[in-house]
Amino acid sequence: MSSPPDRFGPYDEHTQPQVPIEHYANTVLRNPRRAPFVRPVTRSELTGPLDLASKLHPGDINLAVLDGKPAQGQLIHVGGRILDEDGRGVANTLVEMWQANAAGRYFNPLDQRDAPLDPNFIGNGRCMTDEHGRYGFFTIKPGAYPVPNSNRWWRPPHIHFSLLGPASLSRLVTQMYFPGDPLNAHDLLLLSIADREAQHRMVSQQVPTQQIEGEWLGFTHDMVVRGRHATPPLH
Amino acid sequence: MTLPNAPLVPTGWQTIGPFFPRTFFQEADNDLTRLALDAAPTTRGETVILFGQVLQEGGGACVNAVLEAWQADAGGRFRHPADPEASLADPAFMGWGRAWTDAEGRYAFRTILPGGYRDATGTRAPHINLGLLASGVMRRLVTTVFFPDFAAANGADPVLGVLPAALRPKLVAVPEGQRDNCRAFRFDLLLRGEADEETPFFLD
Ligand SMILES: [Fe+3]
Numbered sequence: 452m453s454s455p456p457d458r459f460g461p462y463d464e465h466t467q468p469q470v471p472i473e474h475y476a477n478t479v480l481r482n483p484r485r486a487p488f489v490r491p492v493t494r495s496e497l498t499g500p501l502d503l504a505s506k507l508h509p510g511d512i513n514l515a516v517l518d519g520k521p522a523q524g525q526l527i528h529v530g531g532r533i534l535d536e537d538g539r540g541v542a543n544t545l546v547e548m549w550q551a552n553a554a555g556r557y558f559n560p561l562d563q564r565d566a567p568l569d570p571n572f573i574g575n576g577r578c579m580t581d582e583h584g585r586y587g588f589f590t591i592k593p594g595a596y597p598v599p600n601s602n603r604w605w606r607p608p609h610i611h612f613s614l615l616g617p618a619s620l621s622r623l624v625t626q627m628y629f630p631g632d633p634l635n636a637h638d639l640l641l642l643s644i645a646d647r648e649a650q651h652r653m654v655s656q657q658v659p660t661q662q663i664e665g666e667w668l669g670f671t672h673d674m675v676v677r678g679r680h681a682t683p684p685l686h
Numbered sequence: 687m688t689l690p691n692a693p694l695v696p697t698g699w700q701t702i703g704p705f706f707p708r709t710f711f712q713e714a715d716n717d718l719t720r721l722a723l724d725a726a727p728t729t730r731g732e733t734v735i736l737f738g739q740v741l742q743e744g745g746g747a748c749v750n751a752v753l754e755a756w757q758a759d760a761g762g763r764f765r766h767p768a769d770p771e772a773s774l775a776d777p778a779f780m781g782w783g784r785a786w787t788d789a790e791g792r793y794a795f796r797t798i799l800p801g802g803y804r805d806a807t808g809t810r811a812p813h814i815n816l817g818l819l820a821s822g823v824m825r826r827l828v829t830t831v832f833f834p835d836f837a838a839a840n841g842a843d844p845v846l847g848v849l850p851a852a853l854r855p856k857l858v859a860v861p862e863g864q865r866d867n868c869r870a871f872r873f874d875l876l877l878r879g880e881a882d883e884e885t886p887f888f889l890d
Contacts, residue, residue: 454767461889466695468824477822478701480742481877487828487889490845491807495758495815498766500782505722506715536693549707557705561750575707611703618768619756620890622826624819626700643824644698653698677696 455499455617456535456678459492466649472639474601492620499618503545507615509579514550514572514590515667522572522591524553526667529627529655530587533580533614535678540584541621544676547613548588549575555594555606564596589667595634607634607641614676621676628654629670699825706752706819708786716785718755718797721778728778731760731798735870736814736831736859740791743878747791751820755783755795757813762801796866802839811839811846817890818875828890831873832858845888853886 471478490496515522529548533541551557551574556566558573576588590610598604607628614623628635635641635654644650658669714723719733727733736755740748758764763775785793800812811832818827832840840846846854859871875885 457768462696467698468700470822470824472824475822477742477820478824479822479878480744480746481748481820481822482824483827483878483884483887485881485884485886487887488848490848490888493807493810493845494764494769494803494805495756495810495813497768498764499756500780501766502721502780503782505725506712506780506782507710508712534694536696538694547710549705549710551705559705559707561704573709575709577710611700611706613702617766619815619817622754622817622890623697624699624702624826625697626703640700640824649695649698652695653700674697675694679693 454680456621457497457681458679459496459618459620459677460679462677465646466644468640468643469645470643472643474598474604474639496619499616499621501543501617503615504579507545507547507577509545509577511576512578512588514574514576514588517571517573520571522552523569524591526589527592528587528589528667528669529610529672530585531671531673532584533586533616534584534673534675535621536675537679539680540580540582541616541676542580542582542584543617544580544584545577545615546580546586547577548610550590550593550610551596553591553594555596566596592629592668604639605634607632607638612674614674616676616678618678621678623674623676625653625674627672630654630657701821701824702752702819704750704821706750711784711786716783716793716795718757718779718781718783718795721780726778728776728798730776730779733796733868734799735794735796735865735868736873737792737794737865737870738873738875740787740793740818740875740877747787747789748820748877749787749789749791751787751791751793751818753785753787753793754817754819755797756815756817757781757797757800758803760798760801762803762812796868799833799835802836808844809839809842811836811843813843813845826890827877827887829875829885829887830857833871834858834861849886856886
C-alpha cells in the first residue's frame with residue numbers, strides 16, 4: 452500500500468461541531484468542562500490498525516435486501532471516496548454505516564418510537580475501501596425522525612458513518628445528509644458546525660438519473676480524513 | 687475558491703448518536719490478545735484486564751459508550767509503516783480493540799501489558815490510548831492509560847508530562863487484584879465534572 456499520512460495538524464474549529472447543543476442534553480452531560488490538553492504527536496498516535504478485517508468482517512454492502520426480500524423504501528446506492536487532506540484516496544479504510552429504515556426507525560432495542568420496523572431491513576453495513584479509497588453501499592433512503600423531548604426537532608434523513616483509517620489520528624465518525632431536504636437547514640447537529648461550506652460538504656450529491664441503469668437512485672459522498680504527507684503527491 | 691494543491695478540509699465530526707448498532711460488537715472485539723474470535727491468543731507479554739466505569743456529569747453512568755483501545759505490543763512495537771521496527775512487531779497482536787459500556791457504564795478489555803518505546807518526542811512509557819464515542823459526544827474524546835508498574839517511565843513520559851502534576855495520577859490505572867487469573871487494572875472516566883475530578887482528555 453502507499454505510505455500512510457504522517458502529518459496531522461489540529462482541526463479548524465469552525466469546521467467542527469461545537470457543544471453544547473440546545474435540546475441535546477447528552478452534549479451537556481458528556482463533554483468535558485476543561486479544554487483538552489495539547490499533547491505531542493508520538494508513534495502511538497501516528498499508527499493505527501491496518502488489518503481490522505479479521506476482527507470487524509467487512510462485506511455487508513447490500514442492506515436493501517435481506518434473505519432475498521427487498522426492504523421497503525426508495526432503493527439507493529451511496530458511494531464515494533475516502534480522501535486524506537492531500538486528496539489521495541485512502542485505501543484499506545474500514546467503513547461502518549448505520550441508518551434508520553424508511554419510516555425513520557432504527558433496528559435497535561433502544562429506539563422505542565412507535566414507527567414500524569421493516570422485517571427486511573436491519574440498516575448496518577461494513578466495507579473496506581479499495582486501492583483508490585472507494586466505498587459503496589446499496590440501501591434504502593432513511594426516513595426522518597423526531598428527537599424525543601426536543602421541542603420537535605426532527606433529524607433529517609441521514610446515514611451514520613464510522614471510518615477507521617491508517618492512523619489513530621485519522622479516525623472519523625460523521626453523518627451524511629441528503630441534498631434538498633428541507634430539514635437540513637434546521638438540523639441542530641448539522642448547524643453545530645459553524646462553517647457553511649463545511650456543513651455543505653456533509654450533504655451528499657445526487658447522481659443524474661440518466662447515468663444509472665438500475666432501479667435505484669445514486670448518491671455520491673466523499674469524506675476527508677485528517678492527515679497529510681511530508682512528501683507531496685506527484686500529480 | 688479552492689486553489690490547486692490546497693489541502694482538503696477534514697470532514698466534520700458528528701456524534702454516533704444513541705443507536706450505534708449493538709450487532710457491530712462481536713465477542714472478541716474487546717480482547718486485544720487475539721486477532722479474531724477464533725484466533726489463538728498471543729504468547730508475548732503479560733495478559734492483563736483493563737476495566738472501569740464511564741460516568742457523566744452528576745455521576746450517572748454513561749451507558750452505550752464505545753471505547754476504542756490502541757496500543758503497542760509487549761515489545762513496544764506497532765505493525766505499521768510508521769514504526770521503524772514494524773517487522774519485529776508481534777504478528778499475533780493487532781493492538782486494537784473495542785468495548786462498549788453496559789447499563790452501569792462499565793467496560794472491560796483483555797489485553798497485554800504494552801511495552802514502551804523511543805521516538806522523536808522522547809521515551810514513551812507503556813500506555814494504552816483510549817478513544818471514547820457516545821451519544822452527545824460530538825468529537826471523539828481521547829485519553830491515555832498508564833500503569834503504576836512504570837513510575838520512573840511515567841515521570842518522563844512526554845504526553846503525561848503536559849498535564850499539571852496534580853492531574854497525572856488520574857491517568858494511571860489502579861491495580862485491582864486478579865480477574866480471570868490475570869492482573870486487573872481499573873481506569874474510570876468522568877466525562878464532565880469539577881476540575882479536580884474530571885478525566886483529563888487530549889486534543890485529538
Ligand atoms: Fe441517527
